[in-house]
Amino acid sequence: MGHGLTFDVAHLLGGGLVLVSFLMITQHRLYALLNAFALQAVLLALSVAWQASVQHAPHLYITALIALVFKAIIVPVGLHRIIQRLGIHREIETVIGSGTTMLAGMGLVALSMTVMLKVTPTADPLAREDLAFALSVVLLGLLMMVTRRNAVSQVVGFMSLENGLVFAGTGARGMPLVVEISVAFSVLIAFFVIGVFLFRIRERFDTVDIEALDRFRGERR
Amino acid sequence: MNVVAFLLLCIAAFLGVAVLAVVTSHRRASTRIVYGATLLLSGMAAVAAFSALTGYAAAAKLVLPLGLPWIGAHFRIDALAAFFLTVVNLGGAAASLYAIGYGAHEEEPHRVLPFFPAFLAGMNLVVLADDAYSFLLAWEFMSLTSWALVMAHHHAPENRRAGYVYLVMASLGSLALLLAFGLLAGPDGGYAFETIRGSTRPPLTAAIILILVLVGAGSKAGLVPLHAWLPLAHPAAPSHVSALMSGVMTKVAVYAFIRIVFDLAGVLPWWSGMLLLAFGGVSAVLGVLQALVQDDTKRLLAYSTIENIGIIFIGLGLALAFRTNGMNAAAALAMTAALLHVFNHSLFKSLLFFGAGAVLTATGERSMDRLGGLIHRMPVTSFLFLIGCMAISALPPLNGFVSEWLTFQAILLSPDMVQWALKIIVPAIGGLLALAAALAGATFVKAFGITFLGRPRSDQAATAMEVDRFSLSAMALLGALCLAAGLLPGFIIDALAPVTQQFVGGAIPSQATLPWLSIEPSAVSGSSYNGLLVFLFITMSALMAVWAIHRFASRALRRAPPWDCGFPDPSPITQYSGSSFAQPIRRVFLAGTFATGETVSMPAPGDMRPARFTLTLSDPVWERLYEPVAGVVSFAALHLNKLQFLTIRSYLSLVFLALVSLLLVLAIWS
Incomplete structure (x- = not known):
């Protein structure tokens, strides 16, 4: 029964991550998007903490804490303020309609399931499912970066992609703590850098729509 | 000490000399010091390699903790490596000796001195390497140092172009070798040669490896159609470097080919021998045809290298074909012929490049049509160059004849093969080889005759001075070796027996025991050759002819009417020129299909302008x-x-x- 519970909870949390990813790719309003992202980060923290207790790996608690503090609190709050100060909270933009995006996302999840279950036939079933979920989250994050025009939503897509990576990393046993900490810090630094850039772009072009950058480079769409 | 360790020390010393040369190259004396050091080191390495070849007992090897951490750097010397190391270091020693004198004329010695020892180190390292990583590293090092030497006189735009073309071709070759080693190592990444030898692979993979190696090693050796860089790069480099690149570096490429195809690749499809034969035959004929029409001596020699590489590859192709058919004795004969030609070509091609360099030093001219009559001004160089010409034209009793004769002996054994395609193609290749040999004769009659005979066609040729003692002694050394290898081929053939035993599972019966220095390579055909007898006969008959002429013909003073033999104009420009000598063959073989064009513009009657004859030459491969x-x-x-x-x-x-x-x-x- 113990093993069954382990499996079920991990499965539930992993599935939750993918579900929130779907929420994010169809979320057109920026604040709602940020809330969904924070929810995903909380789920990630929970899932990592569960892995810590299951694997008896106390250092994973630190990873969970990092995920909770940075991704569920600092980054969403920071982005929230940026949106406020830029005054873009009403902006809505997607390149592709939400139905199409949804279908594409489902296709990607199916693809990652197929690939992962096919290439890891001998692995631990829990790790297999986890990897499949993680790959889905990564692909959905990429999909979001591709389908959005607003720089803030692209940043959120990138962060969500990184959530998937952390999830994959904690599912695998014996990943060293230093790797996770450095990944967390790199995300934080990327957040700062991107935040600064957002303001610079805004100052120069009066918009954070990346199409403006393309126009500035003299390109046709 | 182990031979491998000693040779590695020599290589380290070469690199040390290269570093020393960087520091001291602005000094006047450093030319002699650097070349003296490389002479000493190459000499020692040649002796060590030769002793490893003759006293061959077991393969010596050494693993250094360098290179890729999970492989290390493997070095090994077996009979094949020992033979090629002898060739490399003998050539290196001769080039160093020559350069002690020749290098004094170098205007920018700091562009040559550091790279020359490094180039020698690279070539030695390629032959010693026993894992793919060290091999490719050494191969690239050899390419890059030789490229730097090609670019030594980079002020001339054609030299920069030559360097560019060489670099592109070298990269292509390295890419092909890299892919070949990737296939050889397989998915497990066993890059040590020993692991590669132990593994098996499907025939299709082996065939792809063969083609990749043919591109990789063939582009370095100068197989048609990958030869385009040779005629550009060899004239661009200083002459002692040209000698090394043409005489020795192309042999390192042949080594790489033999090592991979005969040793590492395992079982090959039956048509692989045919592929080699076709490329070899085409290279031999096209190389020599292009050589014949050239005007620049060094370019002529570069094209002639392509021809000789073709002959070597014909030998290797025959060996492969015989091996596939299980005819081990015939395969040993063909492989011995190829290896002997490797040795011989390294001798006489170096000698000829040294001669071209001597003429260049004395006159500053590379174009044959501005030379002539040098036999009076430079008698020793002329004599030694003549020996080189005779050797490369395969005239007995010199060494070129022996290896080409052995190749023909191997061709004559071909009807015993099973495959009809081989039965038909091999005699055709023999025809091509015969054609190439005849054209090579014409080529070197032209090279010697136009340069050294007749009357000088320019003031520089008329006032040329004989070159220094070091250059002459290097040429004399090689000339003597050409004669010795022609008179005593049995000893070299016996020394090559372990190599053929290792790769084709057979060897030519021992020759040293035969009386009067004869060689009888094949018990089947029973034909034999005695260089000593031919030499004695030629010497005796020549001496008797000279005596008879002096005794009977020119003793009495004769008076004759002052008829001018149809030669009324005393201007030297009325002599036969190089292009007029080559004209008949050029018209027969190279007109139309090949890109040689002759245009004659005749003035109309009454017009005062001179008639003009323009000859345009280009390589059709371009x-x-x-x-x-x-x-x-x-x-x-x-x-x-x-x-x-x-x-x-x-x-x-x-x-x-x-x-x-x-x-x-x-x-x-x-």
Whole structure:
């Protein structure tokens, strides 16, 4: 029964991550998007903490804490303020309609399931499912970066992609703590850098729509 | 001490000399010091390698903790490596001795001195390497140092072009070798040669490896159609470097070919021998035809190298074909012929390049049509150059004859092979070889006759001075070795027996025991050759002819009417020139299909301007092969250039699509 519970909870949390990813790719309003992202980060923290207790790996608690503090609190709050100060909270933009995006996302999840279950036939079933979920989250994050025009939503897509990576990393046993900490810090630094850039772009072009950058480079769409 | 360790020390010392040369190359004396050091080191390495060849007991090896951490750097010397190390270091020693004198005329010694020892080190390292990583590293090092030497006189635009073409071809060759080693090592990454030897692979993989090696080693050796860099790069480099590149570096490429194809690749399909024969035959004939029409001596010699590489590859192709048929004795004969020709060609091609360099030093001219009559001004150089010409034209009793004769002996054994395709193609290749040999004779009659005989065609040729003692002694050494190898081929053939035993499982019966220095390579055909007898006969008959002429012909004073033999104009320009000598063969073989054009513009009657004859030469490979390839590459580059100017989202989408399609591939085919 113990093993069954382990499996079920991990499965539930992993599935939750993918579900929130779907929420994010169809979320057109920026604040709602940020809330969904924070929810995903909380789920990630929970899932990592569960892995810590299951694997008896106390250092994973630190990873969970990092995920909770940075991704569920600092980054969403920071982005929230940026949106406020830029005054873009009403902006809505997607390149592709939400139905199409949804279908594409489902296709990607199916693809990652197929690939992962096919290439890891001998692995631990829990790790297999986890990897499949993680790959889905990564692909959905990429999909979001591709389908959005607003720089803030692209940043959120990138962060969500990184959530998937952390999830994959904690599912695998014996990943060293230093790797996770450095990944967390790199995300934080990327957040700062991107935040600064957002303001610079805004100052120069009066918009954070990346199409403006393309126009500035003299390109046709 | 182990032979391998000693040779590695020599290589380290070469590199040390190279570093020393960087520091001291502005000094006047450093030329002699550097070349003296390389002479000493090459001499010692040659002796060590030769002793390893003759006293061959077991393969000596050494692993150093360098290179890739999980492999290390493996070095090994077996009979094949010992033979090629002897060739490399003998050539290196001769070039060093020559350069002690020749290098004094170098205007920018700091562009040559550091790279020369490094080049020698690179060539030694290629032959010693026993894992793919060390091999490729040494191979690239050899290419780069020789490229630096080609670029030594980089002020001339044609030399820069030669360097560029050489670099492109060298990269292509390295790429092919890299892929070949990747296939040889297999998915487990066993890069040590010992691991490669132990593993088996399907015939299709072996065939792909053969083709890749043919491109990789063939482009370095100068097989047609990958030869385009040789005629550009060899004239560009200083003459002692040309001698090394032409006489020795192409042999290192032959070594790489033998090592991979005969040793590492395992069982090959039956047509691989035929492939080699075809490339060898085409290289031999096209190389010598192009050589015949050249005006620049060094370019002529470079094309002649292509011909000789063709002859070597014919020998190797025969060996492979015989081996596939299980005819081990015949395979040993063919392989011995190829290896002997490797040795011989390294001797006489170096000698000829030294001679061309001596003429260049004395006159400053490379064009034969501005030379002539040098036999009076430079008698020793002329004599030694003549020996080289006779050897490369395969005239007995010199060494070139022996190896080509052995190749023909191997060709005559071909009807015993099973495959009809081989039965038919091998005699045709024999025909090509005979044609190439005859044309080589014509080529070197031209090279010697136009340069050294007749009357001087320019003031520089008229006032030339004999070159220094070091250059002459290097040429004399090689000339003596050519004669010795022609008179005593049995000893070299016996020394090569372990090599053929190792790779084709057979050997030519021992020759040293035969009386009067005869050689009888094959018990089947029973034909034999005695260089000593031919030498004695030629010497005796020549002496008797000289005596008879002096005794009977020119003793009495004769008076004759002052008829001028149809030679009324005393201007030297009325003599036979190089292009007029080559004209009949050029018209027969090279007109029309090949890109040689003659235009004669005759003035109309009454017009005062002189008539003009213009000859344009070009290598057909350039128009037929290289220019279309270059066109495709620049077309693709032009259109792929648009990828540089996409929007950020398009780049992201490209990455995304690439990832998804790779995952799809994995999902479908894994």
